[in-house]
Amino acid sequence: MADASAAPRRRTQQERRDGTQRVLLRATVDCLVELGYRGTTTLEVEQRAGVSRGARIHHFASKAALLAAAVDFLYDQLHGTYEQAFGALPERGSDLQRFRSGLRVLWSTYMRPDYVAALELQMAARTDEELREHLRGVAERHRLLAVATAQRHFPALDAEAARSMVEVIHVALVGLLVQRGVAKNAEREHVAQLVLGALDEVMVTHLRSRELFSQPPPRRARARTRSRA
Amino acid sequence: MADASAAPRRRTQQERRDGTQRVLLRATVDCLVELGYRGTTTLEVEQRAGVSRGARIHHFASKAALLAAAVDFLYDQLHGTYEQAFGALPERGSDLQRFRSGLRVLWSTYMRPDYVAALELQMAARTDEELREHLRGVAERHRLLAVATAQRHFPALDAEAARSMVEVIHVALVGLLVQRGVAKNAEREHVAQLVLGALDEVMVTHLRSRELFSQPPPRRARARTRSRA
DNA sequence: ACACGAACCGTCAAGTTGGTCTGTTTATCT
DNA sequence: AGATAAACAGACCAACTTGACGGTTCGTGT
Numbered sequence: 001m002a003d004a005s006a007a008p009r010r011r012t013q014q015e016r017r018d019g020t021q022r023v024l025l026r027a028t029v030d031c032l033v034e035l036g037y038r039g040t041t042t043l044e045v046e047q048r049a050g051v052s053r054g055a056r057i058h059h060f061a062s063k064a065a066l067l068a069a070a071v072d073f074l075y076d077q078l079h080g081t082y083e084q085a086f087g088a089l090p091e092r093g094s095d096l097q098r099f100r101s102g103l104r105v106l107w108s109t110y111m112r113p114d115y116v117a118a119l120e121l122q123m124a125a126r127t128d129e130e131l132r133e134h135l136r137g138v139a140e141r142h143r144l145l146a147v148a149t150a151q152r153h154f155p156a157l158d159a160e161a162a163r164s165m166v167e168v169i170h171v172a173l174v175g176l177l178v179q180r181g182v183a184k185n186a187e188r189e190h191v192a193q194l195v196l197g198a199l200d201e202v203m204v205t206h207l208r209s210r211e212l213f214s215q216p217p218p219r220r221a222r223a224r225t226r227s228r229a
Numbered sequence: 230m231a232d233a234s235a236a237p238r239r240r241t242q243q244e245r246r247d248g249t250q251r252v253l254l255r256a257t258v259d260c261l262v263e264l265g266y267r268g269t270t271t272l273e274v275e276q277r278a279g280v281s282r283g284a285r286i287h288h289f290a291s292k293a294a295l296l297a298a299a300v301d302f303l304y305d306q307l308h309g310t311y312e313q314a315f316g317a318l319p320e321r322g323s324d325l326q327r328f329r330s331g332l333r334v335l336w337s338t339y340m341r342p343d344y345v346a347a348l349e350l351q352m353a354a355r356t357d358e359e360l361r362e363h364l365r366g367v368a369e370r371h372r373l374l375a376v377a378t379a380q381r382h383f384p385a386l387d388a389e390a391a392r393s394m395v396e397v398i399h400v401a402l403v404g405l406l407v408q409r410g411v412a413k414n415a416e417r418e419h420v421a422q423l424v425l426g427a428l429d430e431v432m433v434t435h436l437r438s439r440e441l442f443s444q445p446p447p448r449r450a451r452a453r454t455r456s457r458a
Numbered sequence: 459a460c461a462c463g464a465a466c467c468g469t470c471a472a473g474t475t476g477g478t479c480t481g482t483t484t485a486t487c488t
Numbered sequence: 489a490g491a492t493a494a495a496c497a498g499a500c501c502a503a504c505t506t507g508a509c510g511g512t513t514c515g516t517g518t
Contacts, residue, residue: 012485016485042475042476043476053477054479054480057476062476063476
């Protein structure tokens with residue numbers, strides 16, 4: 001039972017199950033990205049996934065169940081992307097420099113198709129009680145992780161400051177993402193730079209003025225270089 | 230032909246036309262707000278407007294035409310709201326104070342149902358070529374008006390700075406609006422205050438540092454209190 | 459008054475969407 | 489191997505969405 005070299009036959013039930021579920025969820029996300037929430041019909045998803053109606057029903061009894069599963073799938077994936085992106089950030093440098101590069105990295109993950117799908121779901125959730133409730137729970141956990149990540153990278157931040165930072169950045173990047181959906185290519189990058197620059201400024205001035213960033217010698221060395229753990 | 234006091238009988242063709250069109254467009258906007266783009270079906274709009282299928286077709290040959298007209302209607306209305314809101318702003322006070330109150334006023338207009346409908350259309354436009362093209366034109370004109378309004382209220386801003394300001398604020402408020410759609414009431418206000426505060430800071434520091442705001446005495450009186458008109 | 463066209467009404471038909479249901483294949487356990 | 493249940497396939501249906509169309513009402517110019 002350990003031969004999967006030539007013909008991939010005789011897959012485990014679990015493997016078959018996971019396989020088709022993944023295919024279905026990927027197709028759902030693709031639909032959301034390419035066709036929007038409105039164009040995401042069960043038929044379209046089934047066809048893209050190359051899966052029959054019966055098979056889809058077997059795994060996701062209703063469209064709502066499919067979308068709910070897509071939400072989980074999406075946020076899991078997003079969380080992985082975050083971890084990976086932030087893991088690749090430089091350890092060295094001032095908090096200020098690291099904040100700037102971190103922000104760019106974050107924006108690059110928001111631009112991934114995944115987040116576009118998440119945005120579609122978020123808009124749809126506005127007028128869909130069930131989806132909204134489900135989305136809230138997942139998004140809440142995701143936000144907690146974001147706050148934790150922020151604190152891990154900037155230990156000088158207290159919980160409240162980290163929370164504010166995450167919230168403001170998130171809102172701004174979502175707005176940027178919406179703008180991205182309709183603006184032309186030339187416009188996109190310009191506005192993105194404006195907004196990212198603004199975030200740089202607000203965060204830097206805001207946080208520095210409250211001494212929430214560890215400070216390299218700004219004017220007089222203040223010897224406040226606390227390291228954690 | 231100048232009597233419309235007791236019985237509003239015998240309306241002009243033009244009046245009838247304008248009347249039903251307005252009713253239809255209002256119903257469309259209501260649908261977008263309450264049911265989202267997905268729930269905005271022609272049948273629903275017709276029923277809400279109290280207008281027959283045939284009548285709707287007569288005025289708006291297709292659903293696309295109805296939505297396009299709704300876009301125009303919506304932005305006209307938004308522009309009126311802006312004018313009114315900004316017209317009511319205090320003339321006195323430093324640029325800084327006036328910016329702050331102006332921002333609050335602006336946010337209050339973004340929270341109106343109209344803008345929610347506009348946001349729905351914007352998201353829908355992402356995957357709808359025709360709607361997107363139409364929306365771009367209208368939004369472009371709207372943005373120019375916003376920039377002009379900004380410059381009128383803050384004459385020290387050059388075109389570029391005003392443009393940047395409008396763009397950044399717009400993106401942030403849109404993000405805030407999206408968040409508003411899913412978050413609970415308690416959350417909403419908190420995050421709104423965070424974001425508005427951040428916009429205050431970024432704009433104030435950014436613009437003041439470049440002397441783009443007229444400055445009341447910051448430290449030493451600089452005698453730069455220019456008033457317009 | 460009266461003819462004409464715009465505004466308006468209600469039904470029909472074509473196409474979608476989402477779910478149910480019956481039957482078949484595939485893995486697993488004894 | 490044979491029993492059993494999960495995984496899958498595809499026809500079917502009920503509800504919905506949208507535009508088309510023939511007929512009616514109402515305002516306007518003469």
